[in-house]
Amino acid sequence: MISLTVNGKAYRVDVAPDTPLLWVLRDALGLTGTKYGCGIAQCGACTVHVSGAPVRSCTMQISQVAGQKVTTIEGLSRDNSHPLQKAWIAEEVPQCGYCQSGQIMSAVALLAKNKSPSDGDIDKAMSGNICRCGTYSRIRKAIHTASTMMGKGA
Numbered sequence: 662m663i664s665l666t667v668n669g670k671a672y673r674v675d676v677a678p679d680t681p682l683l684w685v686l687r688d689a690l691g692l693t694g695t696k697y698g699c700g701i702a703q704c705g706a707c708t709v710h711v712s713g714a715p716v717r718s719c720t721m722q723i724s725q726v727a728g729q730k731v732t733t734i735e736g737l738s739r740d741n742s743h744p745l746q747k748a749w750i751a752e753e754v755p756q757c758g759y760c761q762s763g764q765i766m767s768a769v770a771l772l773a774k775n776k777s778p779s780d781g782d783i784d785k786a787m788s789g790n791i792c793r794c795g796t797y798s799r800i801r802k803a804i805h806t807a808s809t810m811m812g813k814g815a
Contacts, residue, residue: 695734705763706760706791707719783800
């Protein structure tokens with residue numbers, strides 16, 4: 662049994678230690694907001710936070726996160742009230758939407774480190790997340806919007 666905390670809730674899962682975190686989240690815990698994209702940590706669709714840092718859950722073995730705190734897209738808010746979720750909606754970012762949970766999780770990590778990022782900061786921080794629909798300009802705008810909202814205490 663492997664113990665971990667996901668979105669503030671303690672879990673013990675009975676899986677092989679080399680099982681990717683992504684499959685534990687989706688299959689064992691039923692948290693399907695985190696998506697499978699490439700399986701080789703290149704697209705960012707599976708991005709979650711482990712102890713506050715963004716990681717690619719498709720290649721992170723569950724044994725590597727034992728005892729740590731994991732946050733998924735579901736852990737940001739129950740009602741889309743997180744400033745980045747609000748901004749994503751306001752700026753109509755998603756097209757197909759498949760990559761968006763990973764995009765948002767990477768953006769959350771960026772704004773945790775840099776409250777007022779430049780376009781260059783955003784591009785650098787988000788470069789590991791691929792959007793096949795090409796919504797990059799809307800993603801950048803939503804990050805700026807969320808930054809402003811967070812600065813106003815939203």
